[in-house]
Amino acid sequence: MKQYDVVVIGGGSAGLAAALEIKKQGIDHVLILERDAELGGILLQCIHNGFGLKVFKEELTGPEYAERFVQELLEMGIEYKLNSMVTKLNPDKTIEYANVNEGFVKISARAVVLAMGCYERNSGSISIPGNRPSGVLTAGSAQKYLNIDGYLVGKRVFILGSGDIGLIMARRMTLEGAKVLGVAEVLPFSGGLKRNIVQCLDDYDIPLYLSHTVTDIIGESKVEKIVISQVDNFVPIPGTEKTFEIDTLLLSVGLVPENSLSERCGIILDKKTKGPVVNESYQTNIEGIFACGNVLHVHDLVDFVTEESRKAGRSVVRYLNHELNATNNMINVLPKNGVSYLLPQEINLSNLVTPMDIFMRVNKEFKNAEIVISNGDTVIKRIKKKHLAPAEMEKFILKDVDLTGDMIDINVAIEVQS
Amino acid sequence: MYDVIIIGSGISGATIARELSRFQLKTIILEKEYDVAMEATMANSAIVHSGHDPIPGTLKAKFNILGNRMYKQMSEELDIPYMACGGMVTAINEDQVHLIEELYERALINGLRSDEVKIIDQETVRSLEPNIADGVIKALHLPTTAVTFPWEAAIANIENAMDNGVELALENKVIKIEKLDRFVVTTDKSVYEAKVVINATGVYGTDVAKLVTNPHFEIRPRRGEYYVLDKDVRLVNSVIYPAPSEKGKGVIVTPQYHGNTLLGPTSEYVAFSEISKTTASGLEYIKENVAQTVQNIPYHKIVRSFAGGRATSSTEDFVIEESEVKGFINVCGIESPGLTAAPAFAKYVVEELVSVHFEMKPNTDYNPRRRKVLRTNELTFDELNNSFHDNQKYGRIICRCEKITEGEIVDAINRNCGARSVVGVKNRVRAGAGRCQGGFCQSEVINILARELKVDKLDIVYNKAGSNILKETTKGEQK
Numbered sequence: 001m002k003q004y005d006v007v008v009i010g011g012g013s014a015g016l017a018a019a020l021e022i023k024k025q026g027i028d029h030v031l032i033l034e035r036d037a038e039l040g041g042i043l044l045q046c047i048h049n050g051f052g053l054k055v056f057k058e059e060l061t062g063p064e065y066a067e068r069f070v071q072e073l074l075e076m077g078i079e080y081k082l083n084s085m086v087t088k089l090n091p092d093k094t095i096e097y098a099n100v101n102e103g104f105v106k107i108s109a110r111a112v113v114l115a116m117g118c119y120e121r122n123s124g125s126i127s128i129p130g131n132r133p134s135g136v137l138t139a140g141s142a143q144k145y146l147n148i149d150g151y152l153v154g155k156r157v158f159i160l161g162s163g164d165i166g167l168i169m170a171r172r173m174t175l176e177g178a179k180v181l182g183v184a185e186v187l188p189f190s191g192g193l194k195r196n197i198v199q200c201l202d203d204y205d206i207p208l209y210l211s212h213t214v215t216d217i218i219g220e221s222k223v224e225k226i227v228i229s230q231v232d233n234f235v236p237i238p239g240t241e242k243t244f245e246i247d248t249l250l251l252s253v254g255l256v257p258e259n260s261l262s263e264r265c266g267i268i269l270d271k272k273t274k275g276p277v278v279n280e281s282y283q284t285n286i287e288g289i290f291a292c293g294n295v296l297h298v299h300d301l302v303d304f305v306t307e308e309s310r311k312a313g314r315s316v317v318r319y320l321n322h323e324l325n326a327t328n329n330m331i332n333v334l335p336k337n338g339v340s341y342l343l344p345q346e347i348n349l350s351n352l353v354t355p356m357d358i359f360m361r362v363n364k365e366f367k368n369a370e371i372v373i374s375n376g377d378t379v380i381k382r383i384k385k386k387h388l389a390p391a392e393m394e395k396f397i398l399k400d401v402d403l404t405g406d407m408i409d410i411n412v413a414i415e416v417q418s
Numbered sequence: 419m420y421d422v423i424i425i426g427s428g429i430s431g432a433t434i435a436r437e438l439s440r441f442q443l444k445t446i447i448l449e450k451e452y453d454v455a456m457e458a459t460m461a462n463s464a465i466v467h468s469g470h471d472p473i474p475g476t477l478k479a480k481f482n483i484l485g486n487r488m489y490k491q492m493s494e495e496l497d498i499p500y501m502a503c504g505g506m507v508t509a510i511n512e513d514q515v516h517l518i519e520e521l522y523e524r525a526l527i528n529g530l531r532s533d534e535v536k537i538i539d540q541e542t543v544r545s546l547e548p549n550i551a552d553g554v555i556k557a558l559h560l561p562t563t564a565v566t567f568p569w570e571a572a573i574a575n576i577e578n579a580m581d582n583g584v585e586l587a588l589e590n591k592v593i594k595i596e597k598l599d600r601f602v603v604t605t606d607k608s609v610y611e612a613k614v615v616i617n618a619t620g621v622y623g624t625d626v627a628k629l630v631t632n633p634h635f636e637i638r639p640r641r642g643e644y645y646v647l648d649k650d651v652r653l654v655n656s657v658i659y660p661a662p663s664e665k666g667k668g669v670i671v672t673p674q675y676h677g678n679t680l681l682g683p684t685s686e687y688v689a690f691s692e693i694s695k696t697t698a699s700g701l702e703y704i705k706e707n708v709a710q711t712v713q714n715i716p717y718h719k720i721v722r723s724f725a726g727g728r729a730t731s732s733t734e735d736f737v738i739e740e741s742e743v744k745g746f747i748n749v750c751g752i753e754s755p756g757l758t759a760a761p762a763f764a765k766y767v768v769e770e771l772v773s774v775h776f777e778m779k780p781n782t783d784y785n786p787r788r789r790k791v792l793r794t795n796e797l798t799f800d801e802l803n804n805s806f807h808d809n810q811k812y813g814r815i816i817c818r819c820e821k822i823t824e825g826e827i828v829d830a831i832n833r834n835c836g837a838r839s840v841v842g843v844k845n846r847v848r849a850g851a852g853r854c855q856g857g858f859c860q861s862e863v864i865n866i867l868a869r870e871l872k873v874d875k876l877d878i879v880y881n882k883a884g885s886n887i888l889k890e891t892t893k894g895e896q897k
């Protein structure tokens with residue numbers, strides 16, 4: 001059985017950044033296993049720009065952003081295998097993968113980085129009433145058909161869900177000559193970034209129906225019509241129905257971290273993020289298995305993925321150099337009022353490298369609010385925010401000075417200023 | 419000129435076709451859809467019922483028990499998944515205890531042996547089913563209840579029938595039947611002639627029968643809706659029925675062969691156009707009712723919902739008989755337990771009804787076995803590499819949720835009764851049936867279909883004629 005220092009599962013932006021960081025810190029035997037025919041992950045189908053403002057201080061397209069990392073990877077001589085799907089991960093860090101050249105292969109690693117990204121929630125998981133015709137597909141699949149394969153899936157389009165991919169596809173399909181009739185969002189606020197609402201909907205006069213959902217799908221072989229209704233707290237209000245004649249319904253109803261490998265390996269997942277529970281070193285409950293990027297929690301900006309993955313990479317190196325203490329003296333990072341999740345979920349103070357980024361999402365919209373961070377009952381700091389929304393990931397930093405005294409648990413809550 | 423035309427390729431038509439292929443008869447199946455088994459056989463609970471429940475003396479009772487006893491062997495011969503998981507009918511109050519005691523008696527009258535049915539107490543129920551609802555106080559235990567994989571059962575029967583000489587004509591909707599000295603059967607595509615015609619058209623049974631006879635029964639579609647839970651949810655070990663009511667067998671919790679769990683069905687008469695529609699109210703009904711029998715249901719793990727139509731007959735029983743027009747045989751009103759009963763009534767149809775019209779010489783080349791399907795996710799590591807060494811395509815995983823290789827997909831396309839559509843592939847090898855529902859692999863499945871069938875990608879359909887997924891190539895792209 002072949003032995004590696006580190007095996008990275010997934011060659012998207014997370015896997016690439018982690019592998020590069022690990023190699024740069026002097027670890028030699030690093031392998032990236034990527035299921036697709038190319039490195040880059042989801043970035044390859046995001047041909048719009050808006051990537052890299054933080055990391056490169058310029059606006060790149062997805063493929064351009066990926067290319068910079070792939071180039072560096074080649075220069076550094078990091079080993080990678082394409083068309084190679086990992087089928088099994090074991091707690092002893094042995095890994096099984098398959099490809100057409102080698103067949104089914106078992107290897108072992110001293111450390112593993114999970115970087116499998118996520119998958120899109122689909123019509124199955126949201127149980128829309130009605131028929132099951134063709135022409136109902138996720139926005140990401142339509143994006144792949146269009147940007148990678150060169151095929152348009154339809155000409156009269158409606159979009160359910162205001163996630164970023166849906167918004168981007170509204171513009172993209174319009175530019176390709178399709179008519180996008182509207183976007184319905186069940187919540188009273190958008191699930192996508194503000195800039196995408198403006199640049200992808202408003203600029204093209206595509207209406208956004210907030211507090212609306214699809215209540216019927218009509219069509220025998222191909223979708224012909226949909227009915228949308230206004231909702232009151234998720235319940236459709238009779239009499240508010242609107243009908244649209246369409247040939248395509250795109251779904252942009254959220255992403256789910258792809259953790260079937262992790263779950264079967266016994267890695268504990270967070271109910272909210274649907275990604276692994278990790279500590280300050282991005283290590284999961286299984287020693288030597290780390291996670292970063294969309295497999296950990298859904299990111300809306302690739303720059304954050306890169307930063308997070310570099311940090312995870314540095315932790316891997318510390319782990320391999322026996323610089324990480326075993327998990328004692330853990331404090332919890334707990335979401336309180338208004339906070340949906342926090343990441344990492346646990347901190348081992350003896351391993352903490354400051355300044356430490358804490359990522360979070362709120363569970364509803366707030367205006368003129370404060371993020372209040374406390375140690376038990378003692379407030380450590382307050383951060384003023386004009387606007388907080390579930391669609392926009394927030395980040396705050398913990399410094400040494402924040403962590404003096406006896407640490408109990410770190411509680412994070414949102415307080416609205418009166 | 420054929421000896422026998424079978425109209426309909428659900429489990430009824432499929433098992434009858436295989437049964438006919440034992441004899442030297444020239445047989446063809448006419449099916450209106452793009453693929454076989456797209457109606458009731460596609461949307462049901464997949465239960466091989468024990469036979470405890472039909473009213474004694476009915477055809478349902480007779481063929482249910484016989485069918486149950488034939489299923490295992492049929493599944494072995496045709497390599498159809500079969501899970502001998504058992505079942506139980508639960509009771510939550512004294513009235514229901516009374517009902518299951520009556521069912522116990524009925525089961526014995528129907529022919530279950532005394533070791534095939536038993537009343538068990540709360541403690542035993544709990545030990546068998548940790549997630550049983552707290553309110554369940556007793557149950558009727560049915561060890562011979564099993565679970566099949568319904569459309570694969572139909573596909574396998576048809577494939578085997580075709581291996582033994584039967585023909586299949588898809589996208590041929592029967593619209594006219596004339597009785598001369600033979601039958602002249604007109605479809606929307608072509609004309610076929612035969613001495614005997616078998617009407618196995620599910621919910622359309624009366625409509626097709628009316629083309630040439632004056633049926634004494636009326637078939638009305640009765641819809642059943644379902645939720646499907648992800649396969650990592652291990653909710654129940656066996657089939658959990660509520661105590662029966664006037665609405666039939668009620669909302670059942672059924673473990674599936676591949677690990678998913680089904681919650682359903684509902685029961686509601688609907689218009690033909692509404693059969694496969696799911697509704698918000700139906701799905702709510704399931705949630706309410708299922709709570710009586712099973713608890714701890716993770717509703718956030720739903721991967722799909724669907725609906726199917728039972729062919730409910732005004733006679734309240736199966737209609738399996740030669741009509742007043744000689745040679746025109748009805749296999750109608752095949753609602754539950756039709757899936758279970760099919761291998762038994764197929765034998766009856768051929769040996770008792772068709773046989774009077776022909777000499778019935780055995781087909782000496784008849785092979786009861788279907789070539790085994792290589793299912794890579796059931797193989798050990800070494801077996802995987804053996805299959806890979808025979809064919810590299812077994813090393814290329816296409817569907818990442820279900821771990822289905824290109825080799826399996828290509829095989830499913832190139833067999834008799836092979837896949838021609840995206841759903842056809844999914845129904846045969848489960849590529850796209852997992853939690854991402856084809857989000858990642860659908861485009862690759864389209865590529866493979868187009869290559870193997872030697873057609874353009876734009877011509878690949880989702881499930882039906884006209885359900886093409888790709889609309890056009892974009893500017894500047896070459897086909």
Ligand SMILES: Cc1cc2nc3c(=O)[nH]c(=O)nc-3n(C[C@H](O)[C@H](O)[C@H](O)COP(=O)(O)OP(=O)(O)OC[C@H]3O[C@@H](n4cnc5c(N)ncnc54)[C@H](O)[C@@H]3O)c2cc1C
Pocket residue numbers: 009010011012013014015033034035036040041042043046048049050051052084085086087115116117118140143164165258261292293294295298299300301302303305
């Ligand atoms: C459609 C879309 C649009 C976006 N738009 C923007 C934007 O405009 N601006 C911005 O900054 N950010 C955007 N983002 C966010 C950002 O691009 C992503 O968060 C980031 O690229 C995710 O990187 P990742 O490496 O975690 O995941 P991915 O890029 O998904 O990479 C995961 C990789 O793992 C591989 N993999 C999975 N399972 C296995 C396995 N078992 N074996 C081997 N390989 C496996 C996959 O093939 C894939 O290549 C967008 C995201 C999406 C999904």
Ligand SMILES: Cc1cc2nc3c(=O)[nH]c(=O)nc-3n(C[C@H](O)[C@H](O)[C@H](O)COP(=O)(O)OP(=O)(O)OC[C@H]3O[C@@H](n4cnc5c(N)ncnc54)[C@H](O)[C@@H]3O)c2cc1C
Pocket residue numbers: 425426427428429430431432448449450451454455456457458459460461462463464465466467590591592593618619620621622626641642643683726727728729752753754755756757758759
């Ligand atoms: C909700 C539900 C749950 C069920 N659960 C169970 C269960 O757990 N166990 C069990 O044993 N049974 C169960 N059943 C019953 C079982 O599914 C059916 O009895 C069985 O599938 C019927 O098969 P069939 O071949 O008669 O009909 P179908 O599968 O409906 O096949 C009829 C075929 O005829 C074709 N056809 C119709 N008209 C024409 C035409 N004019 N020309 C050409 N072709 C035509 C149709 O396209 C179709 O392919 C259930 C049924 C339902 C609906």
